Amino acid sequence: MNKIIESFKKAQIEAFFVETKQDAKEKVIEIIEKRRIALGRAEKEMQISWGGSVTLDETGIRDAVREKYNALNPYAGKTPEEQTRLKRQALLSDVFLMSTNAITENGELVNIDGNGNRLGALICGPDMVIIVVGKNKITKNLAEAHKRVKQIACVKNARRLNRATPCAQNGACGNCYIAGNTICAHTVVTRFSTIPDRIKLILVNEELGY
Numbered sequence: 001m002n003k004i005i006e007s008f009k010k011a012q013i014e015a016f017f018v019e020t021k022q023d024a025k026e027k028v029i030e031i032i033e034k035r036r037i038a039l040g041r042a043e044k045e046m047q048i049s050w051g052g053s054v055t056l057d058e059t060g061i062r063d064a065v066r067e068k069y070n071a072l073n074p075y076a077g078k079t080p081e082e083q084t085r086l087k088r089q090a091l092l093s094d095v096f097l098m099s100t101n102a103i104t105e106n107g108e109l110v111n112i113d114g115n116g117n118r119l120g121a122l123i124c125g126p127d128m129v130i131i132v133v134g135k136n137k138i139t140k141n142l143a144e145a146h147k148r149v150k151q152i153a154c155v156k157n158a159r160r161l162n163r164a165t166p167c168a169q170n171g172a173c174g175n176c177y178i179a180g181n182t183i184c185a186h187t188v189v190t191r192f193s194t195i196p197d198r199i200k201l202i203l204v205n206e207e208l209g210y
């Protein structure tokens with residue numbers, strides 16, 4: 001774990017190692033609070049948003065943030081237009097929360113997105129992005145990370161979202177192009193944060209999400 005933390009340091013991503021999901025939740029709040037105090041804001045003046053993530057639900061982080069801060073749910077839109085508007089608004093939040101589909105021992109993040117709102121935020125969105133990731137998403141290198149994303153994350157996410165895709169039906173990628181169903185639109189490898197420590201990574205010694 002120390003080697004991985006050091007690898008992310010080289011990538012200008014500030015990484016932390018915690019033992020449990022409860023520790024992860026406390027760490028997220030601690031980081032946001034530090035930021036809030038630095039900005040001189042009240043709790044409800046901090047706009048926090050997030051990307052789709054089972055990890056954020058399993059850790060209770062999403063609920064904790066909803067209670068304490070001004071939470072912007074980018075998935076609350078009732079029409080396609082409102083959904084797009086909220087996702088764009090989320091890019092201007094103070095803090096964006098997400099998980100990642102895989103990390104490598106070399107300090108890289110690997111993600112596949114459908115709409116791209118999560119990756120838009122990661123690449124050029126809020127001043128602070130906090131990523132929470134379970135140990136099950138650690139891979140040796142980029143080849144293993146891509147394999148993990150396609151064989152595990154995409155299959156489970158397509159099933160969770162009730163998508164009519166080959167991976168959801170057969171458990172294997174069929175390289176599909178199906179309007180309204182394909183969840184693999186954007187693949188992003190993050191190997192360096194040009195703004196030092198803008199991205200925080202909390203690595204949890206538990207299995208979380210997929």
Ligand code: SF4
Pocket residue numbers: 150154155158165166167168172173174175176177181182183184
């Ligand atoms: S390309 Fe299609 S079949 Fe392959 S993982 Fe993505 S959604 Fe599933």
